[in-house]
Amino acid sequence: MFAYVVRRILATIPVMAVVALFVFSLLYIAPGDPAAVIAGDQATPEDVERIRASLGLDRPYLVRFGAWVFDIVRGDLGVSIFTNLPVSTMIMQRVEPTFSLMVVTLILAVSIAVPLGVVAAWKVGTAIDKAVMGFAVLGFSVPVFVVGYLLAWTFALELDWLPVQGYTPLSEGLWPWLENLILPAIALGSVYIALIARITRATMLEVLQQDYIRTARAKGAGQRSILFVHALKNAAVPIVTVIGIGIALLIGGAVVTESVFAIPGLGRLTVDAILRRDYPVIQGVVLLFSFVYVLVNLMIDLLYTLFDPRIRY
Amino acid sequence: MSSASILNPADVPPDSVKAAEPTRDIMPPVKTRTGLWGFVWRNPSIAVGGGIVLLMIFIAVFAPLLWTVDPTALAPARRTREPSAEYWFGTDMLGRDVYSRVIYGARVSLIVGFAVAFFSSVIGLAIGLVSGFVRWADGIIMRIMDGLMSIPSILLAIALMALTRGSVGNVILAITVAEVPRVSRLVRGVVLSLREQPYVDAAVAAGTRTPVIIWRHILPNTIAPMTVQATYVCASAMIVESILSFIGAGTPPIIPSWGNIMAEGRALWQVKPYIVFFPALFLSITVLAVNLLGDGLRDALDPRMAKRI
Numbered sequence: 192m193f194a195y196v197v198r199r200i201l202a203t204i205p206v207m208a209v210v211a212l213f214v215f216s217l218l219y220i221a222p223g224d225p226a227a228v229i230a231g232d233q234a235t236p237e238d239v240e241r242i243r244a245s246l247g248l249d250r251p252y253l254v255r256f257g258a259w260v261f262d263i264v265r266g267d268l269g270v271s272i273f274t275n276l277p278v279s280t281m282i283m284q285r286v287e288p289t290f291s292l293m294v295v296t297l298i299l300a301v302s303i304a305v306p307l308g309v310v311a312a313w314k315v316g317t318a319i320d321k322a323v324m325g326f327a328v329l330g331f332s333v334p335v336f337v338v339g340y341l342l343a344w345t346f347a348l349e350l351d352w353l354p355v356q357g358y359t360p361l362s363e364g365l366w367p368w369l370e371n372l373i374l375p376a377i378a379l380g381s382v383y384i385a386l387i388a389r390i391t392r393a394t395m396l397e398v399l400q401q402d403y404i405r406t407a408r409a410k411g412a413g414q415r416s417i418l419f420v421h422a423l424k425n426a427a428v429p430i431v432t433v434i435g436i437g438i439a440l441l442i443g444g445a446v447v448t449e450s451v452f453a454i455p456g457l458g459r460l461t462v463d464a465i466l467r468r469d470y471p472v473i474q475g476v477v478l479l480f481s482f483v484y485v486l487v488n489l490m491i492d493l494l495y496t497l498f499d500p501r502i503r504y
Numbered sequence: 505m506s507s508a509s510i511l512n513p514a515d516v517p518p519d520s521v522k523a524a525e526p527t528r529d530i531m532p533p534v535k536t537r538t539g540l541w542g543f544v545w546r547n548p549s550i551a552v553g554g555g556i557v558l559l560m561i562f563i564a565v566f567a568p569l570l571w572t573v574d575p576t577a578l579a580p581a582r583r584t585r586e587p588s589a590e591y592w593f594g595t596d597m598l599g600r601d602v603y604s605r606v607i608y609g610a611r612v613s614l615i616v617g618f619a620v621a622f623f624s625s626v627i628g629l630a631i632g633l634v635s636g637f638v639r640w641a642d643g644i645i646m647r648i649m650d651g652l653m654s655i656p657s658i659l660l661a662i663a664l665m666a667l668t669r670g671s672v673g674n675v676i677l678a679i680t681v682a683e684v685p686r687v688s689r690l691v692r693g694v695v696l697s698l699r700e701q702p703y704v705d706a707a708v709a710a711g712t713r714t715p716v717i718i719w720r721h722i723l724p725n726t727i728a729p730m731t732v733q734a735t736y737v738c739a740s741a742m743i744v745e746s747i748l749s750f751i752g753a754g755t756p757p758i759i760p761s762w763g764n765i766m767a768e769g770r771a772l773w774q775v776k777p778y779i780v781f782f783p784a785l786f787l788s789i790t791v792l793a794v795n796l797l798g799d800g801l802r803d804a805l806d807p808r809m810a811k812r813i
Contacts, residue, residue, distance in 0.1 A: 209651020217663055225667040328799065332792035334743045336750055336766070337784040344777060355774070443658030447747050450770075461659075465666050465753045473666045481655045488654075 196493060203489050210481045211263065214474055215256055218246060229272065229468040245272060246470065268475035273467045278475035281460060288358045289456030292379065292448065293441055295372045300380035300387060301434060307384070308391025308430075309418055315396060323388060330385025335444040339378035339451035346374060356453035371454075379448040383437050390433040394426040401425070428495060435491040442480045549800030556793035564610040575604040575760045587778055597772060597779075605760040606782050612672060612761035613742045613790060619676045620741035621734040624683040629730065631684065632691020633718060636699065646692070649685040657682035661744055665753040675754050679741045690733055694726050728805035735798030739791045746787055762787045 218225050226243040227234070234242075247255045262269070268278035311323035347355040353374055359367040398404065399422055407421045449458030457476055464472035544551040587602075635645045652660070657679075664678035698704060698721065707717050748754030749763025750770075757764055762783040769779030 205647050206650050206654055209648055210654055213651060213655070214663065217667060228667060228669055328792065328795055332739065332795050333788045334746055334784075334791070336747070337788055340773060340777070340780055340784065344773075348774060439654075439656040442656040443747075446658060446662070447751060450751055461662060462751045462753075465662060465751060468666060470666055473663050477655060477659045477663050480659055484656065485654045 195496065199489065199492055203485055206485055207482060210485070211260060211478065212256070214478055214481070215259055217474075218248065218470070219252060225470070229470055231468065242272065245270075263478070268478070269471040271464075271469050271472050273464075273469045273472075278471050281472060282457065282475055282479060285455065285457045285460045287360060287456075288454045289445055289449070289458060291358075291361065291368065292372055292375055292445060292454060292456065293438075295369070296376040296380045296383065296441060297434075297438075299376050300383040303380075304384040304387035305391050305423075305430065308388040309395055309423060311388065311392040312395030312399060313414075313418055315392075320392075323392070327385040327389045330381045333381065334447075335378055335382065336447045336451050338381045339375065339448055342374045342378055343452070358452075358454045358456070371452075375448045375452040375454060378451070379441060379444045382440050382444065386437050386440065387430065387434060391426065391430050394429045395422055398422045398426045428499060431491055431495070435488045438487055439484055442484065547800050547804055549796045550804065551800075553793045553796030553798075553800055556789065557797060560610050560614060560790050560793070563607055564614050567607045567611065573601050573604050575600065575608040576758065597768065597776075602765065602779055602782055605765050606762070606786055608760045609762040609765060609783060610786065610790070612755055612759060613745060613787065615672065616676055616679065616745040617738040617742040617794065620679045620683060621738035623676065623680045624687050624737055625730055625734045627680070627684050628687025629691050629726065631688040632695060632726075633722070635688065635692040636695025636722075637714065637718070642692075645688070649688055652681075652685045653689075655682075657740075658744055658747060661748060662751075662753050665748060670754060670756045672755050672759065675745055675748060678748075679744050682744070683737050683741065687730070687733060687737065690729060691726055694729055695722055698722055698725055732798055732802045732805060735794055735801060739794040739798065742787070742791050742794070 224239075226239050226246060226248055229246075230239045230242050243249055247259070259269075266279055268282070270276070271278055271281060274281070307323050307326075311320045314320050343355055346352050354371050358371050361368045395418075403425075404417060404421060407417050412421065445456065446458035446461050448454070449456045450462050453459075457480075461473060461476050463469075464476070631645060631649075635642045660682045661675075661678040664681060665674065668674040668678075701721075704717060704721050707721060712720075745754060745761065746763035746766070749761050750767045752767060754763055755761045757768070765783040766780050769776065769783075773780045
């Protein structure tokens with residue numbers, strides 16, 4: 192068990208190394224001259240040279256990569272071309288809204304999607320099942336910003352139940368904070384809900400055919416206890432895996448959702464950085480999100496071994 | 505001990521053997537639907553999804569003939585008109601006809617969707633084959649793919665777009681890079697399971713060379729899962745393209761794409777929601793159609809996969 196934990200943690204090192212190497216190398220493999228693109232159309236040759244130097248493109252590749260990795264390990268993500276502030280400072284200022292949005296979305300999505308999937312598997316082939324599966328296809332197909340605008344239009348503009356846009360920090364109270372996050376969380380969660388509901392249904396369908404479910408029925412266990420205790424517990428591993436993998440969808444969707452709902456988080460920072468071609472900021476955000484993603488999935492893998500006594504390595 | 509046995513034909517008296525009665529159909533004749541209607545009846549997802557995709561292709565190809573005007577023509581005098589008989593979907597803040605822009609926008613979405621599906625299939629197939637057949641390369645390739653897959657695909661595309669000039673070609677490139685790892689993993693999985701098949705063992709034992717095995721036995725079996733995967737890649741690419749354009753990292757604003765039209769309508773969405781609504785509707789319906797087509801193809805081509813999801 193201990194050996195497995197150590198091995199699993201060590202296995203993330205090459206993955207993170209590839210992420211870092213790739214994100215770093217983008218500057219070199221992107222077609223055209225990145226320094227000229229970042230400088231913009233009105234730039235003088237001196238501007239381009241200045242940006243080339245600030246990106247380190249005038250130094251040899253490996254020297255530059257070594258220095259860059261050394262800086263990252265110390266928490267230094269470089270300096271923004273546009274504001275001249277350290278990228279790590281800019282990111283820290285924007286972490287709270289994005290983190291809040293993702294946590295609320297995660298809780299909301301899991302608490303909607305898992306019961307939906309369980310019910311669909313239980314009532315397989317009926318209208319309920321078909322409705323859930325139809326909803327899942329819709330969730331995969333309607334882009335997150337379209338869902339966002341639809342929700343904002345209906346529940347904020349027409350019905351006036353919730354605020355249209357903006358963000359209130361958690362320090363100003365739970366409800367003002369939550370109130371601003373409900374619509375963005377539903378919009379961001381739509382794909383995620385579809386994904387989790389689908390995998391829950393598929394896994395539950397398999398588990399419900401096992402002998403121990405028949406045993407549970409035979410000993411007179413109630414329908415609810417069979418579904419949520421006997422079956423769901425045994426279906427947990429694939430579902431939790433997909434919840435972990437799906438976080439990539441949340442991260443990508445957060446960029447757009449924050450634009451639609453004017454939430455001043457990392458997504459907005461990214462969008463602003465694109466418009467200013469502030470590459471160090473984009474690089475920092477991509478690195479941070481990728482590492483968070485890898486770490487979350489590492490944690491999920493490790494949690495299996497704690498919660499599922501059948502998994503032994 | 506030699507007793508007569510019916511197992512020995514010589515022991516059976518000749519007149520005891522009667523010709524069997526011709527078997528009669530036990531089941532009443534089943535009404536089989538043939539032709540186009542039968543296909544639609546058996547594969548409603550393929551029919552509906554494919555039908556809408558064909559319609560969108562038609563719209564994209566014949567955009568100039570579908571009562572459109574120049575989608576980039578500015579007319580400041582008639583800005584932000586509501587939808588009417590003259591301007592079916594209204595006009596945007598620069599007075600451009602939203603209907604014409606949405607119809608022409610189908611071109612960008614479809615080109616990006618199909619191109620990404622094609623290129624990521626071809627590249628993913630090549631990488632997956634190498635990974636499945638070359639043992640020493642497999643570990644390295646899969647570590648690289650794991651790394652690439654841990655970068656959320658939209659962020660990967662954003663990072664690439666921030667370094668290149670906005671053009672349809674670069675958008676296709678950026679989304680393809682993000683999609684290739686998934687296709688490679690799929691192909692590798694298929695190749696590894698096929699290599700365990702007895703007919704592949706038999707081919708190896710008969711001395712068939714590896715390229716011939718790949719061509720005869722491996723490639724034909726990757727077509728079904730790859731086709732299904734390609735439709736999903738196409739749907740996802742269309743969504744990513746619209747997101748990139750929407751946040752200003754996609755096709756240049758001068759090209760009308762659904763994401764661009766929405767990006768321009770964004771500032772006015774609370775007062776003039778139709779500018780965002782129509783491209784959003786077209787995008788959603790198209791992606792839905794491609795996803796339906798994918799689900800239908802999966803059910804028809806790959807019943808084992810259909811059972812799992």
